[in-house]
Amino acid sequence: MRSLSAVPVLIRLLARLLCLSAALAWLTPALAQSKQYLTLNQALAVASDAPLFPDGAAARTQALPDDWAQSRPGYSGAVWYRLGFDAAPQAPGQPLGLYINRACSNYQLVLNGIKLKSIGAMQDPISDHCYAAQLVELPSGLLKAQGNVLDLHLAGYALQRVNAVQRGGGLSAVELGPLDELTQRTHRTNLWRQGLPALLSAVMLSLALFAGARALISHRERHLGYLAGMALLTALLSLRFFVGEVPLPRDQLEWLLASLVPPLVLCVVQFLLRQVGWEHRALNMALALQCLLVPVSLWWAGALHHHTLAGAWYLVLTAQVLAAMAFHLWLAWRNQRKEFWLMAGILGLAGLLLVLEVLTQHRLVAGPVGLAAVAMPLCMLMIGLRLVVLQAHGRNQAELDRSVMEQRLRDTVTEIERNYAQLAETKVEQVTERERKRIAADLHDDLGAKLLTIVHTSESDRISTLAREALEEMRLSVRGLTGKPVQLLDALGDWRAEVVSRLSQANIVAEWKSPPEDIVHTLPARAYVQTTRIFRESVSNIIKHSGATHCTISCAVLGTDFQVMIQDNGHGISMELDGRLDRGHGMASMKSRAKQMHGQCLVESGPGWGTVIRLTIPL
Amino acid sequence: MNNILLLEDLPEIRAWLKALIKQVFPASEIIECARIHDALQLVAAQKFSLALLDLGLPDGSGVDVVAALRDAQPDVQSVIVTIHDDDEHLFPALQAGAFGYLLKEQSRELLVEQLQRMSQGEPPLSPSIARKVIAYFTGQQRRPQASNTLVHEVSLTDRETEVLLRVAKGYTLPEIGVQLGLSRHTIADYVKQIYRKLNVSSRAEAALEAQRLGLFGRG
Numbered sequence: 001m002r003s004l005s006a007v008p009v010l011i012r013l014l015a016r017l018l019c020l021s022a023a024l025a026w027l028t029p030a031l032a033q034s035k036q037y038l039t040l041n042q043a044l045a046v047a048s049d050a051p052l053f054p055d056g057a058a059a060r061t062q063a064l065p066d067d068w069a070q071s072r073p074g075y076s077g078a079v080w081y082r083l084g085f086d087a088a089p090q091a092p093g094q095p096l097g098l099y100i101n102r103a104c105s106n107y108q109l110v111l112n113g114i115k116l117k118s119i120g121a122m123q124d125p126i127s128d129h130c131y132a133a134q135l136v137e138l139p140s141g142l143l144k145a146q147g148n149v150l151d152l153h154l155a156g157y158a159l160q161r162v163n164a165v166q167r168g169g170g171l172s173a174v175e176l177g178p179l180d181e182l183t184q185r186t187h188r189t190n191l192w193r194q195g196l197p198a199l200l201s202a203v204m205l206s207l208a209l210f211a212g213a214r215a216l217i218s219h220r221e222r223h224l225g226y227l228a229g230m231a232l233l234t235a236l237l238s239l240r241f242f243v244g245e246v247p248l249p250r251d252q253l254e255w256l257l258a259s260l261v262p263p264l265v266l267c268v269v270q271f272l273l274r275q276v277g278w279e280h281r282a283l284n285m286a287l288a289l290q291c292l293l294v295p296v297s298l299w300w301a302g303a304l305h306h307h308t309l310a311g312a313w314y315l316v317l318t319a320q321v322l323a324a325m326a327f328h329l330w331l332a333w334r335n336q337r338k339e340f341w342l343m344a345g346i347l348g349l350a351g352l353l354l355v356l357e358v359l360t361q362h363r364l365v366a367g368p369v370g371l372a373a374v375a376m377p378l379c380m381l382m383i384g385l386r387l388v389v390l391q392a393h394g395r396n397q398a399e400l401d402r403s404v405m406e407q408r409l410r411d412t413v414t415e416i417e418r419n420y421a422q423l424a425e426t427k428v429e430q431v432t433e434r435e436r437k438r439i440a441a442d443l444h445d446d447l448g449a450k451l452l453t454i455v456h457t458s459e460s461d462r463i464s465t466l467a468r469e470a471l472e473e474m475r476l477s478v479r480g481l482t483g484k485p486v487q488l489l490d491a492l493g494d495w496r497a498e499v500v501s502r503l504s505q506a507n508i509v510a511e512w513k514s515p516p517e518d519i520v521h522t523l524p525a526r527a528y529v530q531t532t533r534i535f536r537e538s539v540s541n542i543i544k545h546s547g548a549t550h551c552t553i554s555c556a557v558l559g560t561d562f563q564v565m566i567q568d569n570g571h572g573i574s575m576e577l578d579g580r581l582d583r584g585h586g587m588a589s590m591k592s593r594a595k596q597m598h599g600q601c602l603v604e605s606g607p608g609w610g611t612v613i614r615l616t617i618p619l
Numbered sequence: 620m621n622n623i624l625l626l627e628d629l630p631e632i633r634a635w636l637k638a639l640i641k642q643v644f645p646a647s648e649i650i651e652c653a654r655i656h657d658a659l660q661l662v663a664a665q666k667f668s669l670a671l672l673d674l675g676l677p678d679g680s681g682v683d684v685v686a687a688l689r690d691a692q693p694d695v696q697s698v699i700v701t702i703h704d705d706d707e708h709l710f711p712a713l714q715a716g717a718f719g720y721l722l723k724e725q726s727r728e729l730l731v732e733q734l735q736r737m738s739q740g741e742p743p744l745s746p747s748i749a750r751k752v753i754a755y756f757t758g759q760q761r762r763p764q765a766s767n768t769l770v771h772e773v774s775l776t777d778r779e780t781e782v783l784l785r786v787a788k789g790y791t792l793p794e795i796g797v798q799l800g801l802s803r804h805t806i807a808d809y810v811k812q813i814y815r816k817l818n819v820s821s822r823a824e825a826a827l828e829a830q831r832l833g834l835f836g837r838g
Contacts, residue, residue, distance in 0.1 A: 448702045456635040471724045493746035496789025
């Protein structure tokens with residue numbers, strides 16, 4: 001989106017320039033109609049190299065503007081024009097100016113026998129002032145009220161020897177008027193004809209540098225080298241608008257300028273094609289060959305046929321450029337490139353201007369002078385600006401990508417660290433588990449075997465029982481050591497099986513009440529072991545001491561607590577015996593086990609009331 | 620001919636166990652050994668009617684002897700005599716074909732009673748073992764490599780599952796008999812069937828596993 005935001009600005013800029021040019025084009029004749037102006041559009045003309053107007057020679061009347069291509073075809077050299085004017089139309093005291101819209105290629109001016117202006121060379125190479133409007137101040141002291149004679153010596157080349165109609169010899173109408181107004185008009189006109197091209201060629205140079213640098217740096221952007229070539233060649237070709245003195249015979253200069261066009265076309269065509277990713281070897285060869293063929297053919301044809309042949313070549317080259325534009329747009333459309341409409345706009349405009357330029361050169365249309373020369377660089381400039389914008393956009397995208405990548409990297413590192421931590425934890429758990437198992441195995445094999453031997457070899461029942469209890473304790477401890485959390489439902493099954501079968505074997509009727517089976521709680525291994533011990537102890541007490549015939553065990557989950565109530569109908573624990581019995585009954589150890597689980601174990605008993613043990617453990 | 624194999628490495632315990640066996644089966648001849656190696660040789664050499672096998676021995680696990688007996692003499696009841704009451708130790712032995720287990724430290728009276736019951740075809744079944752058996756068969760149905768025929772042949776019947784579920788909840792076998800309206804003998808038969816299926820299924824699965832490993836090994 002960002003790349004497109006520059007487009008309206010570019011379009012507005014271009015539109016403003018076009019408006020300006022149109023306004024100037026309309027403005028010029030409007031000013032000329034003012035009454036203060038005198039337009040001289042007739043002159044006596046005679047071809048002569050003489051330093052002054054040859055009075056004796058056979059001069060002929062010539063209407064201005066005079067285009068040598070029509071009035072004296074094939075003539076290269078100098079022509080004297082004599083213009084007469086009578087009145088000084090301006091207000092007294094106001095300096096008078098003389099404005100010549102076009103004097104191609106160089107001129108000298110003589111007013112009433114006094115040489116007023118002489119710039120540059122009048123011999124080959126004649127200075128080139130074809131593009132600049134000329135202004136000469138007419139000193140009031142030289143002016144007469146009537147019968148002023150203005151001699152203008154014009155040197156130029158036949159159209160056959162030059163590239164463009166603008167460069168063929170010729171003189172426009174001559175205007176007289178207030179100096180200050182004409183000065184302004186001259187400035188405006190020359191700004192358009194010379195200043196703007198100069199500015200644009202400077203811009204083209206920087207574009208060439210920019211694009212060239214990018215082409216050199218980035219392998220992927222090699223096609224920008226062609227844009228650099230385009231800009232550079234355009235800048236070179238634009239020199240002709242504002243550099244009048246070139247120390248080179250004119251024919252050679254024209255040949256040189258014409259020779260620059262095929263490389264320009266090569267760059268344009270290649271740039272357009274490479275941009276849509278299309279390349280063809282034969283075409284590369286053909287375009288390169290053309291760069292040789294055009295200069296050679298022009299050289300061979302010679303100066304007299306230069307214009308005709310160059311014109312023909314220009315037609316061919318224009319056709320190539322138009323074809324490349326069309327092909328570029330077609331491929332861009334087919335590939336649905338997002339900049340299609342922008343390029344379509346730029347290329348459509350450029351194509352239109354090219355056609356207009358060709359028509360102007362063949363005098364089929366009287367187009368504004370040098371419009372294409374200004375607008376074509378502007379088209380390139382738009383492409384260049386778009387590149388800048390794209391690059392900025394690309395850099396933003398790269399920044400964004402980089403920050404995204406950094407974030408991703410950070411996430412990945414975090415994840416790896418976390419995984420590593422988990423792995424280490426798992427490793428620790430595994431090692432711990434293995435160690436627990438080893439300890440458990442050792443306990444069983446060593447301590448267990450010894451206790452077992454005591455159980456089965458001791459003469460004393462008491463010692464056997466103690467050893468058996470010690471063995472059970474050991475086993476429970478090992479389970480507490482190795483165990484994973486136990487589902488409360490499973491634990492209830494274990495307890496029920498043990499409690500009920502033990503009580504039944506002792507001929508005590510057991511009634512077990514379990515909570516509903518939808519409980520999902522788990523018990524830590526230690527809590528499971530401790531509770532198992534409490535159950536075991538209680539059942540042992542009931543069997544050994546209570547004399548009960550009936551026992552009710554109810555388990556329930558209340559809120560976050562697990563509650564057990566063990567009630568027997570025995571003779572209970574008498575108060576005075578409490579202290580002594582407590583030790584034997586293991587009440588204290590049951591209570592301390594409950595406390596270890598952050599729970600509590602309450603014993604309620606009275607003689608004849610039986611005993612109730614209430615155990616509460618937080619889940 | 621009523622030979623009983625006794626495998627136990629601790630001499631005192633072995634002597635004590637021998638006395639226990641004599642008490643339950645006065646007419647039997649007891650062949651003792653203290654190592655897996657010796658036990659395996661004995662299994663190959665002569666016939667037994669009952670085997671009492673310790674699990675943790677210096678040269679290996681009694682489970683190997685259970686498996687060897689199951690292969691060589693399928694009719695022999697293997698009873699595990701162990702100090703380990705946890706299913707981690709007992710379950711593999713049951714899978715290998717053990718018929719039941721005795722916890723060594725229990726009182727002589729209790730052990731005698733349990734041994735008599737087992738010899739009459741009433742093996743013990745604790746809630747945790749029952750849960751393991753349930754988990755085993757449920758898991759097997761989901762295992763892809765177990766063939767359908769295997770699952771079909773040795774899957775538990777609804778009644779067997781019912782018995783297992785009740786045992787897992789802590790009901791004693793007599794209680795379950797009352798609940799289901801079945802005789803103590805029938806319930807014992809279910810438990811025997813469960814042990815048998817556990818063994819058959821485990822062996823078949825082990826065979827499949829070996830085949831699979833073998834195939835992959837060759838490839």
